[in-house]
Structure formats: structure tokens, C-alpha cells
Amino acid sequence: xxxxxxxxxxxxxxxxxxxxxxxxxxxxxxxxxxxxxxxxxxxxxxxxxxxxxxxxxxxxxxxxxxxxxxxxxxxxxxxxxxxxxxxxxxxxxxxxxxxxxxxxxxxxxxxxxxxxxxxxxxxxxxxxxxxxxxxxxxxxxxxxxxxxxxxxxxxxxxxxxxxxxxxxxxxxxxxxxxxxxxxxxxxxxxxxxxxxxxxxxxxxxxxxxxxxxxxxxxxxxxxxxxxxxxxxxxxxxxxxxxxxxxxxxxxxxxxxxxxxxxxxxxxxxxxxxxxxxxxxxxxxxxxxxxxxxxxxxxxxxxxxxxxxxxxxxxxxxxxxxxxxxxxxxxxxxxxxxxxxxxxxx
Amino acid sequence: xxxxxxxxxxxxxxxxxxxxxxxxxxxxxxxxxxxxxxxxxxxxxxxxxxxxxxxxxxxxxxxxxxxxxxxxxxxxxxxxxxxxxxxxxxxxxxxxxxxxxxxxxxxxxxxxxxxxxxxxxxxxxxxxxxxxxxxxxxxxxxxxxxxxxxxxxxxxxxxxxxxxxxxxxxxxxxxxxxxxxxxxxxxxxxxxxxxxxxxxxxxxxxxxxxxxxxxxxxxxxxxxxxxxxxxxxxxxxxxxxxxxxxxxxxxxxxxxxxxxxxxxxxxxxxxxxxxxxxxxxxxxxxxxxxxxxxxxxxxxxxxxxxxxxxxxxxxxxxxxxxxxxxxxxxx
Ligand SMILES: Cc1ncc(C[n+]2csc(CCOP(=O)(O)OP(=O)(O)O)c2C)c(N)n1
Ligand SMILES: [Mg+2]
Numbered sequence: 001x002x003x004x005x006x007x008x009x010x011x012x013x014x015x016x017x018x019x020x021x022x023x024x025x026x027x028x029x030x031x032x033x034x035x036x037x038x039x040x041x042x043x044x045x046x047x048x049x050x051x052x053x054x055x056x057x058x059x060x061x062x063x064x065x066x067x068x069x070x071x072x073x074x075x076x077x078x079x080x081x082x083x084x085x086x087x088x089x090x091x092x093x094x095x096x097x098x099x100x101x102x103x104x105x106x107x108x109x110x111x112x113x114x115x116x117x118x119x120x121x122x123x124x125x126x127x128x129x130x131x132x133x134x135x136x137x138x139x140x141x142x143x144x145x146x147x148x149x150x151x152x153x154x155x156x157x158x159x160x161x162x163x164x165x166x167x168x169x170x171x172x173x174x175x176x177x178x179x180x181x182x183x184x185x186x187x188x189x190x191x192x193x194x195x196x197x198x199x200x201x202x203x204x205x206x207x208x209x210x211x212x213x214x215x216x217x218x219x220x221x222x223x224x225x226x227x228x229x230x231x232x233x234x235x236x237x238x239x240x241x242x243x244x245x246x247x248x249x250x251x252x253x254x255x256x257x258x259x260x261x262x263x264x265x266x267x268x269x270x271x272x273x274x275x276x277x278x279x280x281x282x283x284x285x286x287x288x289x290x291x292x293x294x295x296x297x298x299x300x301x302x303x304x305x306x307x308x309x310x311x312x313x314x315x316x317x318x319x320x321x322x323x324x325x326x327x328x329x330x331x332x333x334x335x336x337x338x339x340x341x342x343x344x345x
Numbered sequence: 346x347x348x349x350x351x352x353x354x355x356x357x358x359x360x361x362x363x364x365x366x367x368x369x370x371x372x373x374x375x376x377x378x379x380x381x382x383x384x385x386x387x388x389x390x391x392x393x394x395x396x397x398x399x400x401x402x403x404x405x406x407x408x409x410x411x412x413x414x415x416x417x418x419x420x421x422x423x424x425x426x427x428x429x430x431x432x433x434x435x436x437x438x439x440x441x442x443x444x445x446x447x448x449x450x451x452x453x454x455x456x457x458x459x460x461x462x463x464x465x466x467x468x469x470x471x472x473x474x475x476x477x478x479x480x481x482x483x484x485x486x487x488x489x490x491x492x493x494x495x496x497x498x499x500x501x502x503x504x505x506x507x508x509x510x511x512x513x514x515x516x517x518x519x520x521x522x523x524x525x526x527x528x529x530x531x532x533x534x535x536x537x538x539x540x541x542x543x544x545x546x547x548x549x550x551x552x553x554x555x556x557x558x559x560x561x562x563x564x565x566x567x568x569x570x571x572x573x574x575x576x577x578x579x580x581x582x583x584x585x586x587x588x589x590x591x592x593x594x595x596x597x598x599x600x601x602x603x604x605x606x607x608x609x610x611x612x613x614x615x616x617x618x619x620x621x622x623x624x625x626x627x628x629x630x631x632x633x634x635x636x637x638x639x640x641x642x643x644x645x646x647x648x649x650x651x652x653x654x655x656x657x658x659x660x661x662x663x664x665x666x667x668x669x670x671x672x673x674x675x676x
Contacts, residue, residue: 038654039476039477039655040477040478040479040653041478041482086606090536090655091654091655091656091657092654095629099652099653099654099656099657100480100652100653100654100657101479101480102477102479102481102653102654104478104479104481104482105479105480105481105653114415117481118438118479118480118482119438119439119441119442119481120411121442150410150411151411153410153411153412154411154412154414154442155412155415155417155442156442159568181382181410181411182382182383182384182387182390183383183387184382184383184387184408184410188408188410189410189411190410209449211595231514254386254387255386255387270615278530311654311656312654312656312657313656314656314657314659314660315659315660317647317649317652317657317660317661318647318649321648321649321650327646328617328618328647328648329647329649332647332661336660
């Protein structure tokens with residue numbers, strides 16, 4: 001079981017907490033990026049929280065997910081620690097990837113998180129591969145491949161879905177249709193009504209759900225998980241959602257107007273789920289505010305931790321290319337160690 | 346390249362020079378059109394295509410779905426059938442996705458078909474580290490293309506060569522890859538304004554003359570090497586050559602320079618093993634062995650990927666200091 005499911009009031013509150021944590025993490029990352037503290041690219045998940053959280057709520061702890069370039073939400077939904085995530089964004093030695101990956105490559109394979117991914121469409125083949133391991137060893141798990149609407153145009157996505165289908169593997173493909181691939185609207189990239197229609201080409205069920213509704217996502221994934229575990233193969237789920245921020249931080253967003261963003265904000269996944277929990281008597285406004293403050297505190301602590309953490313030693317650039325060392329690289333590692341007063345590393 | 350009379354030039358950045366080349370070629374030939382991801386209204390992620398869509402419309406500045414294998418393959422098919430596509434691959438790392446169409450179709454058709462087709466396709470892409478963009482957006486992969494028979498590869502280091510090579514690539518009836526380095530888009534230079542100006546593919550340029558050591562550089566390292574040459578002036582006289590064209594490679598210019606200086610440093614951001622460095626060094630040895638007074642030095646990326654953390658990225662990326670050290674080792 002996941003440590004939260006939407007079957008209990010407690011689990012629902014936990015799901016809300018995760019969504020709050022994701023939002024707080026990403027809003028903070030956006031601010032820190034704007035201030036020039038975070039290098040590279042960051043792609044934020046604000047507005048899309050219900051997809052990652054709904055999906056992971058329906059998974060078991062040891063199930064796998066393969067993420068995208070917009071991966072922070074998937075990480076937190078899967079239970080990764082914001083401290084080490086933020087440290088990774090800051091390029092620090094004890095970030096999840098020891099500073100080698102950054103925002104676009106956060107991974108924790110032991111926790112079932114097979115990595116954010118800088119290559120659009122590369123996650124689904126990873127999920128098919130994880131499902132192959134599961135099937136091969138008869139393990140009681142599933143693997144989820146996340147992808148964006150834009151990624152549905154990639155050949156390797158369809159090859160992966162077809163493989164999972166013909167081999168009847170326990171895989172689930174979750175399309176996060178946020179209406180755009182960078183600045184290009186979904187209508188200019190595809191000629192189908194629903195992206196889930198493409199499932200038919202691979203002989204698997206395809207469903208489209210409200211991706212602003214965490215329970216709708218969780219129900220679809222739960223169903224898909226049952227199917228996969230019953231040996232009935234993969235499912236494709238399209239979650240209709242929206243990103244509030246630019247494609248990446250710094251995007252001028254010439255391709256849309258503020259009204260469109262406002263309309264989607266009215267269906268905000270956090271606000272709407274909160275209302276529902278209050279209506280059901282599972283939450284009060286006061287408790288919600290407390291939760292919000294806690295989420296912020298968690299992220300502030302993560303930020304403080306990341307800022308204080310040590311940079312990697314330059315010689316670490318030469319680690320982890322292979323399982324063993326090769327002379328071509330080793331000589332540079334030795335030079336880097338020697339350069340820093342006798343190698344204090 | 347310089348015609349008789351006075352050559353008019355204009356100061357511009359590498360980015361502007363490439364855009365001007367694209368504009369002039371779109372203007373000159375109706376069969377030329379561009380395609381790529383977000384090159385239209387977005388103007389390209391690194392803002393190279395800019396406002397070209399306003400001038401030429403979405404038929405000729407085409408946004409594609411995220412399908413590199415599909416559109417590189419389509420460009421190959423289109424080039425074989427009478428049009429002249431200019432493709433942008435957003436980051437060179439994504440060439441992995443389209444490699445099949447590149448190596449088995451684009452590169453081979455003319456030869457396999459006994460010369461029955463031309464292949465006037467241009468692929469522009471941006472490569473290199475320095476932006477904190479991590480391993481899947483920072484690679485320098487031009488050696489793959491230069492290595493592969495049937496493909497031409499150019500790698501401008503200055504605004505002038507960026508414009509001239511882009512134009513020559515588009516006018517060529519062969520597949521030409523233009524490798525832009527993302528860290529030099531803002532670098533300025535003097536660029537000829539004559540719309541007929543091109544830089545012939547296969548010609549290197551001596552950017553600075555010197556007599557003690559030759560630095561054969563590419564892309565960002567051309568500028569870095571020129572800065573080092575300036576610093577060392579008075580002590581060591583450094584000749585800096587921009588390779589400009591990787592395949593075909595201008596062996597004559599390199600050999601002539603090495604015959605004069607007797608010393609060679611090859612500076613290219615590719616991983617060190619099995620790459621541009623080895624090729625240049627071999628040609629120098631084959632043709633100027635008895636002129637060499639010292640071992641040839643290589644400056645490049647140790648055989649790692651480009652890591653994210655600035656500390657690590659700085660460690661592996663070659664720069665002017667590495668060029669200076671390499672010169673120091675042999676002079
Ligand atoms: C193979 C490849 N091509 C292009 C890109 C550049 N790129 C990064 S994200 C992106 C848009 C992806 O759109 P979508 O799949 O809808 O995901 P979203 O960003 O909307 O979450 C593009 C084109 C890339 N990273 N990889
Ligand atoms: Mg999208």
C-alpha cells in the first residue's frame with residue numbers, strides 16, 4: 001500500500017498535504033530561480049498537483065514511476081524528501097543525484113522513482129522496462145510512465161506502449177495533458193479528439209479523466225493497477241490539467257493570455273479538494289491553514305538545508321561513469337584531487 | 346571569399362548572424378523552408394529564429410510536433426524530392442531520437458541509389474555545456490556526424506563564419522549539419538552584408554597569425570583561444586585557426602600552420618576519446634610529422650557527460666585556462 005490512499009479520511013488529508021507541499025516547493029523553486037540561485041532549467045508543476053498525487057495515491061510504495069522534465073510533483077507524490085530534492089536543484093553534494101542531475105534528473109530508484117527526464121517521451125520506455133522486470137520475476141508491482149501531451153507525438157512512446165501491450169506487461173501510461181508542449185497548443189500537435197484515443201491503436205483501454213480532480217485520477221489509476229495485476233496488460237490514462245506557470249521559468253508565455261490561466265485557476269485542484277473535504281467534515285479551515293503553514297515550513301527547511309549544504313568536490317565530476325574506473329577518466333580525477341591542497345576529499 | 350573592392354560589414358552577434366543568413370536564404374529561394382519545435386511564435390528556445398515567422402509565415406517557418414525522428418526523416422524525404430528543408434533540432438542531444446533517419450537514410454541515399462538523388466537538407470542544432478542544463482541538454486556531439494560517411498559538419502566560432510556557413514549549408518545539395526554553440530550566441534563580430542557572401546564548406550580560417558604554436562579551435566574555444574593568444578602576446582606568439590568545417594576538414598591550412606610553428610594544440614569541446622582531436626592530430630602527423638617539435642596537445646572534455654552542478658560543470662568543461670596550460674606544456 002501507499003502510505004496514503006483516497007479510501008480513508010486520513011489518506012485524503014494526506015493527499016491534500018502532498019499537493020500543498022508540491023505547490024510550496026515549486027513556488028519556492030520559481031522564486032529562487034528568478035533570484036539566480038538555481039542554475040539551468042526548472043519546469044514547475046503548479047496547477048497539475050492532482051495528477052501526480054492522484055496517481056501515486058493509487059500505487060503501492062514499491063511500484064515504479066518514470067517521470068518527465070516536469071518532475072518535482074511526481075517526486076513529492078512518491079514520497080521523496082524535499083530536502084534532498086532542493087539540494088539537487090542547488091547542485092549540492094547530497095542532493096538526490098549528488099548534484100550531477102539537477103531539477104531535470106532527480107531520481108531515487110530505491111524509492112521507485114526512475115528519474116525525471118530531459119528527453120521528451122523517454123519515460124514510457126523506462127516504465128515498460130520496469131514492467132518487464134516485474135513480469136519476469138513475478139513481482140507484485142506495477143510501473144507508471146508519465147508523459148506530457150507533447151510527448152504523445154514521440155515515436156518511442158508508441159513503441160513502448162505497443163511493447164507493453166503485446167507482452168501484456170503491468171504498465172500504466174499517464175498522459176498529463178496540460179494543453180501545451182512548450183508554446184505549441186495541443187491542437188497543433190495532434191489530430192485526435194482525445195489523446196487517450198491513441199490507446200486503441202495498441203489494443204489497450206484509454207480513458208480521459210479530469211486531471212484537476214485528485215479522486216478522479218486516483219480512481220482511474222486504481223482501476224488500471226487492478227487490470228495490470230490481474231494480468232490484463234497496460235492502460236492509458238489521459239488527465240486533463242493545466243500549468244499555471246510558464247513552460248520553464250523565464251518563459252514569456254506569448255502563446256496564451258492571462259484570462260485562460262485564470263479560468264483554469266477556478267478549478268484549482270487544491271482549493272476544490274479542500275472544499276470537498278470540508279463539506280464532508282473531514283477538514284476544517286483552521287486545520288487547512290495549519291497544513292498550509294506546515295507545508296511552507298517543510299519547504300523553508302528544505303531551502304535552508306540546500307543553501308547550507310556542501311558543493312560537490314570537483315573530483316566527483318569523474319565518479320559514476322562506470323562501475324569500475326577507467327584510465328581515460330582516472331587521470332583527470334587524480335589531477336582534480338591533487339589540485340585541491342593535497343586532496344582533502 | 347572577399348570580393349574585389351571594399352567589403353561592407355556590420356557588427357552583429359552570432360545569433361543575429363545566423364538569423365540574417367536564414368532570412369536571406371528564405372528570401373532568395375522559395376524552395377527553402379524551416380521546421381522545428383517552437384521556432385515560430387516562440388522564436389526558438391534560444392531565440393535564434395526570432396521573428397522570422399512574421400516575415401515568412403507558418404508554411405515556411407513550421408512548428409513541428411515533438412517528433413525528431415519523424416521530422417528529420419520527413420526532411421530527408423522532402424530533400425530527395427525537390428525542396429530544401431532547414432531543420433532545427435532544439436538541443437543536439439535530441440539527435441539521438443533522429444539518428445536512424447540521419448545515418449541510414451539521409452547519409453546513404455545518394456550513394457546507395459547510385460547518385461539518383463540529391464540531399465539538400467540542413468540541420469541546425471545547438472550544443473555545448475556552460476548553462477547548467479545538465480547531461481541531456483549540454484552534449485557536444487558533432488564528432489558523430491563528422492565521423493559518419495555521407496554527412497557534412499560545420500561548427501562556426503565567429504559571427505562571420507556563423508552567417509557564411511549557414512548560408513553555404515542551405516545552398517549545398519548535400520546534407521550539412523550546422524553545430525551552433527549555445528554559449529557564443531551573444532558573441533559579436535564583423536559580418537559581411539553582401540547577400541552573396543558565403544563561407545565555403547571545407548575551409549578553415551586563420552583568425553590570428555602567430556609563429557610559436559598553432560591552436561586549432563572550434564566554436565566557443567575559438568574566442569577563448571584568441572583571448573589567450575592576446576594575453577600571451579610578447580611572450581609566446583600563438584596562431585589561432587577556427588576549423589569552421591569539421592567534415593570536410595581543411596588539412597592544408599592546418600598543415601601549413603604547423604609547418605610554420607612546429608607545435609599544435611587542438612581545442613574542441615567534444616569528449617577526448619575518438620574525436621575531432623584525434624583526427625586533426627593524425628592529419629598533422631601524416632602531413633607535417635617532420636615539422637613537429639613537440640607532442641600534439643588535446644583540450645576537450647574528459648570522457649564524462651556534462652554534470653549539472655556549476656562546480657562540476659566547470660571542472661569538466663574545457664576553457665581558455667586549459668588552452669593556456671596546453672600551450673605552456675609545449676612552449
Ligand atoms: C526529445 C526532446 N525534444 C524536445 C525537447 C524540448 N522540450 C522540453 S519540454 C518540451 C515540451 C513538452 O511538452 P509536453 O510533453 O506536453 O510536457 P509539458 O512540458 O507540457 O509538461 C519540449 C519540446 C526535449 N526535452 N526532448
Ligand atoms: Mg504539455
